[in-house]
Amino acid sequence: MTRALQGHPAVRDETRRKVEAAARRLDYRPDHIARALVTRTSSTVGMLIPSSVDSFWGEVAAGIEEAASEANYSVLFANSHSQPERERRMIEVFLAQRVAGIIIAGAAGESASWFCGEEPDVPVVIVNWDAAFPARFVPIVRTGSPQRVLKAVRAATETDASFSQIVFDDLGGAQQVVRHLVSLGHERIAFVGAEPIRPSLLRVLGFRSALLEAGLPLGAIVSSPRSPEGGFQATQDLLTSPPDDLPTAIVAYDDATAIGVIRAVHAHGIDVPGAMSVIGFDDIEMAAFSEPPLTTIRQPRREMGRMAMASILSSIRGESAQRSSVLPGELVLRRSTGPPPGR
Amino acid sequence: MTRALQGHPAVRDETRRKVEAAARRLDYRPDHIARALVTRTSSTVGMLIPSSVDSFWGEVAAGIEEAASEANYSVLFANSHSQPERERRMIEVFLAQRVAGIIIAGAAGESASWFCGEEPDVPVVIVNWDAAFPARFVPIVRTGSPQRVLKAVRAATETDASFSQIVFDDLGGAQQVVRHLVSLGHERIAFVGAEPIRPSLLRVLGFRSALLEAGLPLGAIVSSPRSPEGGFQATQDLLTSPPDDLPTAIVAYDDATAIGVIRAVHAHGIDVPGAMSVIGFDDIEMAAFSEPPLTTIRQPRREMGRMAMASILSSIRGESAQRSSVLPGELVLRRSTGPPPGR
DNA sequence: TTGTACGCGTTATCAG
DNA sequence: CTGATAACGCGTACAA
Numbered sequence: 156m157t158r159a160l161q162g163h164p165a166v167r168d169e170t171r172r173k174v175e176a177a178a179r180r181l182d183y184r185p186d187h188i189a190r191a192l193v194t195r196t197s198s199t200v201g202m203l204i205p206s207s208v209d210s211f212w213g214e215v216a217a218g219i220e221e222a223a224s225e226a227n228y229s230v231l232f233a234n235s236h237s238q239p240e241r242e243r244r245m246i247e248v249f250l251a252q253r254v255a256g257i258i259i260a261g262a263a264g265e266s267a268s269w270f271c272g273e274e275p276d277v278p279v280v281i282v283n284w285d286a287a288f289p290a291r292f293v294p295i296v297r298t299g300s301p302q303r304v305l306k307a308v309r310a311a312t313e314t315d316a317s318f319s320q321i322v323f324d325d326l327g328g329a330q331q332v333v334r335h336l337v338s339l340g341h342e343r344i345a346f347v348g349a350e351p352i353r354p355s356l357l358r359v360l361g362f363r364s365a366l367l368e369a370g371l372p373l374g375a376i377v378s379s380p381r382s383p384e385g386g387f388q389a390t391q392d393l394l395t396s397p398p399d400d401l402p403t404a405i406v407a408y409d410d411a412t413a414i415g416v417i418r419a420v421h422a423h424g425i426d427v428p429g430a431m432s433v434i435g436f437d438d439i440e441m442a443a444f445s446e447p448p449l450t451t452i453r454q455p456r457r458e459m460g461r462m463a464m465a466s467i468l469s470s471i472r473g474e475s476a477q478r479s480s481v482l483p484g485e486l487v488l489r490r491s492t493g494p495p496p497g498r
Numbered sequence: 499m500t501r502a503l504q505g506h507p508a509v510r511d512e513t514r515r516k517v518e519a520a521a522r523r524l525d526y527r528p529d530h531i532a533r534a535l536v537t538r539t540s541s542t543v544g545m546l547i548p549s550s551v552d553s554f555w556g557e558v559a560a561g562i563e564e565a566a567s568e569a570n571y572s573v574l575f576a577n578s579h580s581q582p583e584r585e586r587r588m589i590e591v592f593l594a595q596r597v598a599g600i601i602i603a604g605a606a607g608e609s610a611s612w613f614c615g616e617e618p619d620v621p622v623v624i625v626n627w628d629a630a631f632p633a634r635f636v637p638i639v640r641t642g643s644p645q646r647v648l649k650a651v652r653a654a655t656e657t658d659a660s661f662s663q664i665v666f667d668d669l670g671g672a673q674q675v676v677r678h679l680v681s682l683g684h685e686r687i688a689f690v691g692a693e694p695i696r697p698s699l700l701r702v703l704g705f706r707s708a709l710l711e712a713g714l715p716l717g718a719i720v721s722s723p724r725s726p727e728g729g730f731q732a733t734q735d736l737l738t739s740p741p742d743d744l745p746t747a748i749v750a751y752d753d754a755t756a757i758g759v760i761r762a763v764h765a766h767g768i769d770v771p772g773a774m775s776v777i778g779f780d781d782i783e784m785a786a787f788s789e790p791p792l793t794t795i796r797q798p799r800r801e802m803g804r805m806a807m808a809s810i811l812s813s814i815r816g817e818s819a820q821r822s823s824v825l826p827g828e829l830v831l832r833r834s835t836g837p838p839p840g841r
Numbered sequence: 842t843t844g845t846a847c848g849c850g851t852t853a854t855c856a857g
Numbered sequence: 858c859t860g861a862t863a864a865c866g867c868g869t870a871c872a873a
Contacts, residue, residue: 157868158843165842182614187595188534189866192849197531199574199595207559208783213550220550220577229591231542232575234563248572252542253531271525383787414787421789440551441784444726444757446764500852501859508858532850535865 160185191253199229200467201249205237205261205285210439211456215260215282218460226468228255237285239264246270250277256467260460261285266318278470280319280463288351296349296356297376304360308353319466320479321459325354328452328484329361330368332406332434335450335486337369339494341404341432345375347389347416348408355408358436362406374402381408386415394423403431403495410435410442410451417445417491428493438487448489455482503528534596542572543810544592548580548604548628553782554799558603558625561803569811571598580628582607589613593620599810603803604628609661621813623662623806631694639692639699640719647703651696662809663822664802668697671795671827672704673711675749675777678793678829680712682837684747684775688718690732690759691751698751701779705749717745724751729758737766746774746838753778753785753794760788760834771836781830791832798825 158166159174177183191197202219204212216232223230231252233245242264249257250270257275260282269275288307296304336344346362349355359376366373375396379389386407394401405420407413413435417427425431427447435442438453459482501509502517520526534540545562547555559575566573574595576588585607592600593613600618603625612618631650639647679687689705692698702719709716718739722732729750737744748763750756756778760770768774770790778785781796802825 161868167842170843182616184590184594186535186866188531188540189849190868191531192529192535192851192866193868195849202575207550207556207563208553210551210553210556213553213556216550216575217577220575224576224588229574229576229595231572232545232559232563233567233572234560245567247527251527251530252572253529414784418787418789441757444761446761446789504852510858513859529850532865533852535850535867536852538865 195253196255196471197253198227199231199252199254200256200258200464201231201233201246201252201254203233203235203242203245203249203257203259203262205235205263207232207234211437211454212260214456215460215463218457218462219258219464220460221457222461222464222468226464228464228468235261235263237261237263237287239268239287243268250275255471256280258282258463258467260463263287278319278467280321280466280470282321282459282463283323284320284353286353288353288356290351292351292356293349293378296351296359301360301364304356308356319470321462321466322479322481323354323454323459324481324483325357326361326364328436328454329358329406330365331484331486332436332452333362333365333369335488336404336406336432336434336492337365337371339404339432339492341402341495342371343374343400343402344371344404344406345377345393345402346406346408347377347379347386347393348381348412349376349378350381350408358408379408379412382411383415383418386412387419388415390416390419391422394419394425404492405431405433407433407435410437410439410449413449413451413491414441414445417447417449428491430496432492432495434492442487443489445491447491450489450492451487452484453487454484458482538596539598539814540596541570542574542595542597543807544574544576544589544595544597544600546576546578546585546588546592546600546602546605548578548606550575550577554780554797555603557799558803558806561800561805562601562807563803564800565804565807565811569807571807571811578604578606580604580606580630582611586611593618598814599623601625601806601810603806606630621662621810623664623809623813625664625802625806626666627663627696629696631696631699633694635694635699636692636721639694639702644703644707647699651699662813664805664809665822665824666697666797666802667824667826668700669704669707671779671797672701672749673708674827674829675779675795676705676708676712678831679747679749679775679777679835680708680714682747682775682835684745684838685714686717686743686745687714687747687749688720688736688745689749689751690720690722690729690736691724691755692719692721693724693751701751722751722755725754726758726761729755730762731758733759733762734765737762737768747835748774748776750776750778753780753782753792756792756794756834757784757788760790760792771834773839775835775838777835785830786832788834790834793832793835794830795827796830797827801825 159171235242256278377389379385407416435449435451438451442449502514578585599621720732722728778792778794781794785792
């Protein structure tokens with residue numbers, strides 16, 4: 156029975172063969188449900204992502220599934236649509252399904268609400284906390300002191316010791332972006348897509364600090380939804396400012412926004428990158444196929460998913476996993492950035 | 499106990515309240531695992547998609563998850579990467595997890611292999627069968643008789659009576675596309691992205707039949723991988739033919755391909771749509787933000803996912819679900835198509 | 842090395 | 858209307 160099929164050492168070869176033959180004849184399939192009931196732990200992990208329509212999260216999910224599948228785990232999937240209420244509900248469902256671990260990607264809500272304030276009894280790992288802040292944080296991120304911004308970010312995403320985290324280095328990525336533009340000679344740089352969510356706060360902060368470091372004035376920081384439409388609209392507005400205030404480069408919150416930015420810039424008859432450089436963030440698949448192809452910061456999405464699953468697995472094995480990883484981005488040079496006009 | 503929490507009719511209000519109070523005090527959570535063991539059916543469905551990175555399947559998945567979640571079902575998710583071998587393996591895993599139903603989207607393999615030739619004991623629904631054909635089918639789809647092509651498609655995707663199907667009307671969609679171009683005055687129309695997979699065979703067939711119906715000559719049909727890179731390369735090749743043979747419009751296999759096609763056309767200094775119309779298929783999110791925005795056929799992806807889940811649910815309830823639905827597309831007019839030059 | 846109870850947390854059934 | 862009890866299919870500990 157169990158021993159034969161599971162490859163227990165203390166079982167005669169002949170017996171094992173007989174059992175296996177019988178199993179095949181009846182096409183016996185071990186029942187994961189019954190197994191989970193007795194072992195008190197299923198081989199399933201819960202994965203909560205904001206939206207499977209978004210290829211960014213789709214690739215994180217692919218990394219998670221890949222690593223899970225290799226370890227013979229299954230993954231239960233749910234979209235949170237960035238709604239804290241749905242996050243809570245789906246976590247509840249995962250718990251009722253007795254998952255062996257939970258991966259929460261792009262979390263919008265507060266960790267305190269997820270487990271009714273108690274320590275969860277399964278490992279939990281956070282991927283790229285996208286916590287939303289009250290809108291009153293937008294002015295702070297623009298002009299508040301860096302200390303104040305960082306304090307706000309930390310306060311809103313402070314986690315109990317029970318959560319591991321795999322997060323992208325948004326601050327450092329934004330700094331890389333600005334340094335690249337500065338090295339090309341840009342001196343008036345704007346940011347499009349500021350929003351009261353964690354990664355945006357950090358990217359704007361990186362934007363500001365790199366500008367400060369280069370001794371350049373702070374450019375315009377405009378808000379917009381994270382979408383081509385949002386970037387398009389916000390850039391339309393931006394471009395109506397007096398000509399001598401016009402930036403020579405625009406840092407977009409992400410690639411989707413950047414694509415809208417480029418379209419708006421083109422709509423004003425301005426060449427990219429001849430007269431205006433545009434830079435994205437994420438390196439989504441389309442980034443390479445916009446016109447012009449987008450210079451951007453690549454997030455190791457699939458790797459982040461794999462790491463999240465790996466973290467769950469090592470927690471399950473009782474190894475004390477690394478608490479928290481901050482992954483660096485990589486600047487991908489394409490053709491949407493170049494020297495400012497007249498250089 | 500059970501009766502009180504589940505809202506059984508035959509239980510006194512006072513008793514129910516007492517039970518509920520106790521449940522809350524011990525924060526009791528009914529264990530889905532144990533429940534599944536005794537009821538012999540879990541509230542989980544298996545969902546197999548080719549790739550969660552692809553926003554097309556991501557949206558189908560979103561529809562499935564949405565409908566599942568509304569019906570208090572969970573979804574187990576796996577990527578098949580279009581590998582028949584992986585399809586088989588993941589289906590096996592789903593079965594071992596005792597799922598209540600299985601949704602197979604973009605199936606690449608043959609249904610016969612999925613359940614060892616036996617009837618599955620859970621409802622199964624197919625979404626958009628992407629079955630691969632031997633490469634020798636490419637010439638057939640270009641020049642073979644329509645009957646022969648249809649026969650090939652049917653043979654490779656014939657399903658046992660146990661499978662429901664939700665499939666898109668690829669043939670009709672391609673006909674709509676060509677009719678649109680014909681109505682604009684185009685007479686030389688090419689197809690880029692033919693491949694030996696089911697939807698491609700049907701789209702090429704629709705392309706051919708609509709051309710025939712309009713009394714126009716059959717244009718070039720070139721093969722390419724379904725990606726911007728593929729479309730770009732194939733179009734580069736196409737545009738090197740003698741100028742008087744040049745088409746005035748290109749039908750791309752899908753939007754991703756179309757974006758590569760447009761880039762190649764632009765790279766040859768040809769204006770879209772002034773000198774060349776390009777039309778896509780699917781209406782992915784980026785279609786609206788390519789330059790120029792892509793005219794395309796919209797597939798009701800989310801709705802297809804919802805229908806798949808609805809079909810599973812009605813099978814579970816024992817209702818005899820509709821065997822098979824063929825969903826029509828919708829032409830989305832944007833700016834990548836226009837009259838041919840000189841009209 | 843192998844056979845055999847027992848119990849995991851539910852639901853269903855049957856007797857009170 | 859309610860309380861007790863027998864499965865569900867597996868892993869495991871203990872006896873043979």
